[in-house]
Structures are given as C-alpha cells and as structure tokens.
Amino acid sequence: MSLELVCPAGTLPALRAAVDNGADAVYIGFRGATNARNFPGLNFSESEAATGIAHAHERGARVFVALNVYPSPATWDAATAVIDSAARLGADALILADPGLMRYAADRHPGLRLHLSVQGSATNWRAIEFYRHEFGVRRAVLPRVLSLTQVTRLIERTAVEIEVFGFGSLCVMVEGRCALSSYATGHSPNTQGVCSPAHAVRWEETTDGRQSRLNGILIDRYAPGEAAGYPTLCKGRFRVNDAVFHALEEPTSLNALDMLPALMAGGVRAIKVEGRQRSPAYVAQVTSLLRRALDLCAGADAGGGNIGALTEALDELAEGRTHTLGAYHRPWQ
Amino acid sequence: MSTRTMKLAVGPILYLWERSAALDFYAALCDAPVDIVYVGEVVCSKRRVLQKEDWPMVAQALVDAGKEVVFSTLALIEAESELATMARIVDNADGRIEANDMAAVQYCDGRPFVAGPHLNIYNEPTLALVAARGARRWVAPVELPLATIATLGATRPPGLEVEVFAYGRLPLAFSARCFTARSQNLAKDDCGFICGDYPDGITLYSRDDQPFLALNGIQTQSAAVQNLLPQVEALRAAGVDILRLSPHSRDFAAVIGAFRAAVDATGEAARCPEPSLPGGYCDGYVRGEAGIGHAG
Incomplete structure (x- = not known):
C-alpha cells in the first residue's frame, strides 16, 4: 500500500501549492481559536475553505479540517460550529483531539470521517482503540515521541x-501534553491553539548581544553574527547546574526521509508535513521534494534522483538548516 | 464563609526517591491529617521508588490508618511492557486507580477510576463522557483556570468529585527524551538513575538566572511551586472537593498542616513555610493567566 502525503495549508495559496505539487491530502484550519496554528493572517474563512475543497477535489486530493484545541465551555459553540461547517462543505475528514467534540461529530455527522489529532496524545494501541470504539475514529496521528519499533x-x-x-x-514534548507555553505566557496549544505566541515575544539588543524574551522570560541570547531563531520556548538555551545549552531541544527539524522505506514496510498509512504557518513557496518546495521521495520509495520516480539529494534539499528549507530523525531513532531519546 | 467540607490528598511521588525515604514518607503520612494518598509511578517506567511487593504493604498501612489509597498509573505509555504494568495495577487495585492515559480508561472498561490530571478534560461533554466510562473523580488539568473548573463543577455528573493540584512544582510536559540524563550527558538507555540525585528535580534557569523550569526525567515541571493556600476559600466556592499536595522532600509536614488548617477553616493562621526551592511560589493558572504568575 502506498503512503499518503498529507501537507499543511495555512492559506488558500498554500493549499493550491500543496495540491498542485503532489499532496494526496491537505489539512486546513478555520479562523479563530479552534486549531493548533492560531496565528494572525492564517487559516480559512468558510468561503475560502469551499474554494480550497473544490480545487483539491478537482485534482483528486482530499481536504482534512483540523480542529485540534480542547475547547472550554466559553469556546464550545465556536468549535461545534466549525464541525458543522466542515460537514456542510464536504471536508473529507475532521482532525479532532477533544473527546467531547468527537462525541458531537460522531452523533451529528455520522458520515464524516474522524481522525485523532496528534494533540490527542495517543501513544499506544489501547488509547487509539478507545477512540475507535467510542467514536469510530478511522485514523490516528502519532505524537513525535515513538521509536520506529514502537x-x-x-x-x-x-x-x-x-x-x-x-x-x-519538531515538538520535543508529547503533543497535547505540554503546558510550557501556558506556564510562561498564559496561552497554550491545548487551550488557544498557540505555542510561544508572537504577541509575547520581545527582541532586545544589548551589550551581551541580541536576546529574545517570551513574556519577559529570557529564552536565548545570541552572539554577534550568530543566527537567531524564533523563541519557541523549548528550543531556547538555559542553564542547568553549570552548563548553558539547549537543555530541551536544539532548533532543528524532523526529517524522516531515511526512515520512509521502514515506515512504509511497517504499515504506516500517511506521512504528515508540519507547517501551516509556512509560506506557499515553502509548502510547494517541501511537497514537491517529499512527493519525489515517496515515488522513489515506491519505485515510481520518473525524474531520477536519490534520497540523499532530496534530504540535502529539504535541509536547506529546515529550521536551523539541520535535521534529526527525532524519536524514530532511539539514541535521540 | 462556606463550611462545605474539603478533603486533602497527597499526590504520587513524582521523583525518584531513595526507598528508605519513600517508606519513611508513607509511614509519616499514616499519622498525617490527610484523607487520600495516591501511590505508584506516574513519570518513568524504569524507576522503582519501591519494589512491586512494597506497594501493597504501604497501601495497607495507609488504609489501616484510615486513608483512601489510590494507585496512580503512568502518564506516557509507549511500550507493551508499560501497558502490561498498567493492566496489572488496574486488575489488582479494585477500582482504586488513577488513569493518566486513555489506555487506562480503555482497559478499565467501565470499572471505576479517578480521571488524573494528565487526561485532557477541558469541557462538560468530555467530563460527562469519562464519567459515563467510570470516572468517579476528576483531577483538573493544571492549566485550567478556576472559573472553568467551577463551570464544570457546577454541571458535573452526579457523585463526581473535583480535585485540584494545589501545592507543588507543576507537572507541565512529558517527552520521550529524558532531560535529566541529557543534562548530565548520559544516554536515556544508560541513565544510571541519575534523577535519584535530585529529590525535587533539577532547576533550569534562564541565562539571566531566573529559575524557570525543573527537569524531572521525561517530565518538565515548573521551577516555582504552585501554592494555592491563599485561594482555599475561592477553591471551596468553586465547588472543589479535594486539594492535591504534591510531595516534596522538604517541609511537607508543615505544608500539610497549613492546608489542613485552611480547609477546616479553624481560624488558625494557615501559613506555608517560606519556599525552600528556587523559583518561589506561583498561582497564575487559577486566574487564567500565565501559570508562573504570583499574586499570593
């Protein structure tokens, strides 16, 4: 069975870029605090979603609607409205994390396919079976913490x-089980769909160098000429005992290209690309490179090339321009 | 002032303590003014704070002393061996378990359980759903504002108790990676149980020396101790039934005493000891703000 390529689309141009460059499916979110990439200028209105779904369906691609926050009583109605819209617009699946919302979707829209979001934190088969038994979930996205064997x-x-x-x-923490951002800023992926939100970021030029703060907390300090990255708080440098280092994770990207054949052989059904906050140009490049990698693994690449060259090309696009196999590769853990 | 009764619970030991320290801790709890004691390992399946045979003995002593004992289960379950351990605990605990992963809820299959703080229960429909599956008590996720807890408490399914994490370094995140081992340049598979050297976790500081987080194996905690002692009446008014005190290696008896005085509303001055860990106290989450905030 072939691996499905699932690509991010934060905007309509990004959706077109993904679909036109070989994505089998794209995932989108609606505007508002109902999905885990709740950044200004991102996400879809209902009419944009309708246009995007039509574009994808014309080209044989599917559209998944992600609604992966855990709504509070105050945001519950907004969340169920998104579910109703997704059903009305003919989305191919809903990506949900919250069990209450799954109950709602399964009861109101029994024909609509449900995927368990990575924010659902299901890291073992029993947890996944819970969601299948309760709500008929058809697909689960695994948190980035399991080894290939697992x-x-x-x-x-x-x-x-x-x-x-x-x-x-790369999230170094189990998705859906990380409150670091709300601890530092009051806003978290689970509650508001954001991590280390831009409104809490402050850059400072000091005699010690450029430094980034998140709600006043110093996340990192850069020597002159040193490349400075977005201050995602788990990727900052901190002091533990006497050492200052990236105590949680380096600013690096996940790239599982080397693992594609093994993932395929292991029965993985789909490969997901992170990045709904990324530009259409980025989405186009990454989608096209991963399309070629998947075709190469399936023995169907017409353009030649090899995985090594594709990995190098992807590294150029990666955060920190370096990559890791993450938890798939045991020593990373 | 309302006089609605509240109970005190002692959470599971989140760190790798010496066996003798853990046994002394539980022996002291037998005589301490707490109602509920959670035992067992939540953080790391490699750790053995106590041996498998020790736990029933510790539990029996606590039960004999009049405490309700609940067996907590692992929050991050990845391996088959971890699923098997969880299943064994559920089978032996006679309905007195805390589920911290949906795997445990699935395995309980309708048997009663406590919905632990690591299950993501953020709204009424989800709470109703887990209650229908056997939850008899709900420990709110640490980042939930008190106003939301009050809303869920007001519409809770009949008989369901509400518990809040009221004291201790906050358990904020889990990872596959062991940050304690990493900080000492050790591989996770060859960690030598280095976390045993840090009975309250390792404080992580910003580069301008602000105590920010604490490393506890695969778990990341707040450096500050969340202390809701000044909010006990607000918690009572919000319908909270149980306050959880998370074990720390110092001053814990004094902390229990202060919370006991506050929940019993005896009129005695209820004061926690001065914070002994770097980071001081925090309480921002109850107000829906950054958890690190502190109003006191």
Whole structure:
C-alpha cells in the first residue's frame, strides 16, 4: 500500500501549492481559536475553505479540517460550529483531539470521517482503540515521541490507520501534553491553539548581544553574527547546574526521509508535513521534494534522483538548516 | 464563609526517591491529617521508588490508618511492557486507580477510576463522557483556570468529585527524551538513575538566572511551586472537593498542616513555610493567566 502525503495549508495559496505539487491530502484550519496554528493572517474563512475543497477535489486530493484545541465551555459553540461547517462543505475528514467534540461529530455527522489529532496524545494501541470504539475514529496521528519499533508494533495491534510526522518543526514534548507555553505566557496549544505566541515575544539588543524574551522570560541570547531563531520556548538555551545549552531541544527539524522505506514496510498509512504557518513557496518546495521521495520509495520516480539529494534539499528549507530523525531513532531519546 | 467540607490528598511521588525515604514518607503520612494518598509511578517506567511487593504493604498501612489509597498509573505509555504494568495495577487495585492515559480508561472498561490530571478534560461533554466510562473523580488539568473548573463543577455528573493540584512544582510536559540524563550527558538507555540525585528535580534557569523550569526525567515541571493556600476559600466556592499536595522532600509536614488548617477553616493562621526551592511560589493558572504568575 502506498503512503499518503498529507501537507499543511495555512492559506488558500498554500493549499493550491500543496495540491498542485503532489499532496494526496491537505489539512486546513478555520479562523479563530479552534486549531493548533492560531496565528494572525492564517487559516480559512468558510468561503475560502469551499474554494480550497473544490480545487483539491478537482485534482483528486482530499481536504482534512483540523480542529485540534480542547475547547472550554466559553469556546464550545465556536468549535461545534466549525464541525458543522466542515460537514456542510464536504471536508473529507475532521482532525479532532477533544473527546467531547468527537462525541458531537460522531452523533451529528455520522458520515464524516474522524481522525485523532496528534494533540490527542495517543501513544499506544489501547488509547487509539478507545477512540475507535467510542467514536469510530478511522485514523490516528502519532505524537513525535515513538521509536520506529514502537510505531510498527502499535500498528500490529490496531485497525485504525496510522499517520506519522515526516518533516517539519519538531515538538520535543508529547503533543497535547505540554503546558510550557501556558506556564510562561498564559496561552497554550491545548487551550488557544498557540505555542510561544508572537504577541509575547520581545527582541532586545544589548551589550551581551541580541536576546529574545517570551513574556519577559529570557529564552536565548545570541552572539554577534550568530543566527537567531524564533523563541519557541523549548528550543531556547538555559542553564542547568553549570552548563548553558539547549537543555530541551536544539532548533532543528524532523526529517524522516531515511526512515520512509521502514515506515512504509511497517504499515504506516500517511506521512504528515508540519507547517501551516509556512509560506506557499515553502509548502510547494517541501511537497514537491517529499512527493519525489515517496515515488522513489515506491519505485515510481520518473525524474531520477536519490534520497540523499532530496534530504540535502529539504535541509536547506529546515529550521536551523539541520535535521534529526527525532524519536524514530532511539539514541535521540 | 462556606463550611462545605474539603478533603486533602497527597499526590504520587513524582521523583525518584531513595526507598528508605519513600517508606519513611508513607509511614509519616499514616499519622498525617490527610484523607487520600495516591501511590505508584506516574513519570518513568524504569524507576522503582519501591519494589512491586512494597506497594501493597504501604497501601495497607495507609488504609489501616484510615486513608483512601489510590494507585496512580503512568502518564506516557509507549511500550507493551508499560501497558502490561498498567493492566496489572488496574486488575489488582479494585477500582482504586488513577488513569493518566486513555489506555487506562480503555482497559478499565467501565470499572471505576479517578480521571488524573494528565487526561485532557477541558469541557462538560468530555467530563460527562469519562464519567459515563467510570470516572468517579476528576483531577483538573493544571492549566485550567478556576472559573472553568467551577463551570464544570457546577454541571458535573452526579457523585463526581473535583480535585485540584494545589501545592507543588507543576507537572507541565512529558517527552520521550529524558532531560535529566541529557543534562548530565548520559544516554536515556544508560541513565544510571541519575534523577535519584535530585529529590525535587533539577532547576533550569534562564541565562539571566531566573529559575524557570525543573527537569524531572521525561517530565518538565515548573521551577516555582504552585501554592494555592491563599485561594482555599475561592477553591471551596468553586465547588472543589479535594486539594492535591504534591510531595516534596522538604517541609511537607508543615505544608500539610497549613492546608489542613485552611480547609477546616479553624481560624488558625494557615501559613506555608517560606519556599525552600528556587523559583518561589506561583498561582497564575487559577486566574487564567500565565501559570508562573504570583499574586499570593
């Protein structure tokens, strides 16, 4: 069975870029605090979503609507409105994390396919079976914490399709189980759909160099000439005992290209690309490179090339211009 | 002032303590003015604070002393061996378990359980759903504002108790990576149980020396201790039934004493000891603000 390529689309031009460059599916979010990439200028109105879905369907691609926050009583109605819109517009699947919302979707729109979001934190087959049994979930996106062996063993124990991250920024924490951002800023992925939000970022030029703060907390300091990255708080440099270093994670990207054949052999159904906040040009390049990599693995690449060259090309686009196999590769852990 | 009764719970030990320290801790709890004690490992499946055979003995002593004992289970379950351990705990605990992953809810299959702080229960429909699956108590996620807890408490399913993390370094995140081992340049698979050297975690400082987080194996915590002692009446008014005190290696008896005085509203001055860990106290989450904030 071939691997499906699932690409991010934060805007309509990014959706077109993904679909036109070989994505099998794209995932989008609606405006408002209902999805985990709640950044200014991003996401879809209902009419943009309708246009995007039509464009994708004309070219044989699917559109998944992500609604992966955990709504509070105050945002519940906005969240269920998104579910109703997605159903009305003919989305191919809903990506949900919240069990209450899954109950709502399964009851109101029984024909609509449900995917368990990575924010659902399901890292074992029993958790996934819970969502299948309760809500008929058809696919689960795994948090970026399992080794390759763990992924393949999990697949042997569940009938639910498994989607894993293949490329993009790396969460070092279990998605859906990280409150670091709300601890520092009051806004978190689970509650507001944001991590280390831009409104809390402050850059300072000091005699010690340029430094970044998040809600006043110093995340990193850069020597003159040193490349400065966005201050995602788990990728800052901190002091532990007497050492100052990237105590949680380096600013690096996940790139599982080297693992594609093994993931395919292990029964993974889809590869997901992170980055709904990225530009259409980035989405086009990454989609096109991953399309070629998948075709190469399936023995169907007409353009020649090899995985090594594709990896190098992807590194050029990666955060920190370096990559890791992340948790797939045990020593990273 | 309302006089609605509140209970005190002691959470599971989140760190790798010496066996003798853990046994002394539980022996002291038998005589301490707490109602509920959570035991067992939540953070790392490699750790053995106590041996498998020790736990029933510790639990029995606590039960004999009149405490309700609940067996907590692992929050991040990845391996088959971890699923098997969780299943064994559920099978032996006779409905007295805390589920911290949906795998445990699935395995309970309708048997009663406590919905732990690591299950993501943020709204009424989700709370109703887990209650229908057997939850008899809900420990709110740490980042939930008190106003939301009050809303869920007001519409809770009949008989369901509400518990809040009221004291201790906040458990904020889990990872596959062991940050304690990493900080000492050790591989996770060859960690030598280095976390045993840090009975309250390792404080992580910003580069301008602000105590920010604490490393506890695969768990990341706040450096500050969340202390909701000044908010006890607000918690009572919000319908909270139980306050959880998370074990720390110093001053814990004094902390229990202060919270006991506050929940019993005896009129005695309820004061926590001065914070002994770098980072001081925090309480921002109850107001829906950054958790690190402190109003006192």
